[in-house]
Amino acid sequence: MAVELVLLVPILVAVMLLVIGAGRYIDRQGDVEAAVREAARAASYERDYGAAQAAAQQAATAALPGGVSCQPISLAGSEFWAGGMVRAQLSCQVDLSELGFSGLPGSIQITRESAAPLDQWRRTS
Numbered sequence: 001m002a003v004e005l006v007l008l009v010p011i012l013v014a015v016m017l018l019v020i021g022a023g024r025y026i027d028r029q030g031d032v033e034a035a036v037r038e039a040a041r042a043a044s045y046e047r048d049y050g051a052a053q054a055a056a057q058q059a060a061t062a063a064l065p066g067g068v069s070c071q072p073i074s075l076a077g078s079e080f081w082a083g084g085m086v087r088a089q090l091s092c093q094v095d096l097s098e099l100g101f102s103g104l105p106g107s108i109q110i111t112r113e114s115a116a117p118l119d120q121w122r123r124t125s
Contacts (some may be wrong), residue, residue: 021096024096025094025096025108028067028068028094028096028110029110029112031063031064031065031068032064032068032070032090032092032094032110032112033112033114034063035059035060035063035064035070035090035092036060036073036088036089036090036112036113036114037114038059038060038062038063039056039057039059039060039063039073039088039090039114040056040086040087040088040114040115040116041059041116042055042056042058042059043055043056043059043075043078043086043088043116044086044116044117044118047122048080049075049078049080052075052078052080052086053073053075056073056075056086056088057072057073060073060088060090064092067094067095068092068093068094068095069092069093069095070090070091070092070093071090071091071092073088073089073090074088074089074090075087075088075089076089079118080118081118082118082119082120082121082122083117083118083119083120084117084118085115085116085117085118086115086116086117086118087113087114087115088113088114088115088116089111089112089113090111090112090113091109091110091111092109092110092111093107093108093109094107094108094109094110095107096108
């Protein structure tokens with residue numbers, strides 16, 4: 001019985017660390033997805049491209065938790081006219097260093113995109 005326990009405990013600990021690491025990665029991935037979704041939505045409310053870029057950056061920054069550092073949000077490919085689409089892309093470096101004991105890398109790059117429609121009957125400049 002003791003031999004089986006000695007062999008089984010390290011395997012169970014390894015599986016537990018893998019589950020914790022996967023959970024943290026999925027949680028941070030969801031944070032980045034939520035931030036880019038909020039950025040696209042905030043940009044879709046603005047009347048011009050410059051204001052949309054500023055609103056998108058502010059919304060993404062407000063939605064992100066600590067331990068996540070992102071590049072400026074990109075609205076490249078957006079169709080900024082009535083009836084068009086705002087496309088936002090966010091690329092973030094996510095810190096996983098607190099999970100170093102599990103064998104995961106110290107940080108990982110996560111890139112996500114989102115789109116939001118512009119109202120067909122609105123005025124843009």
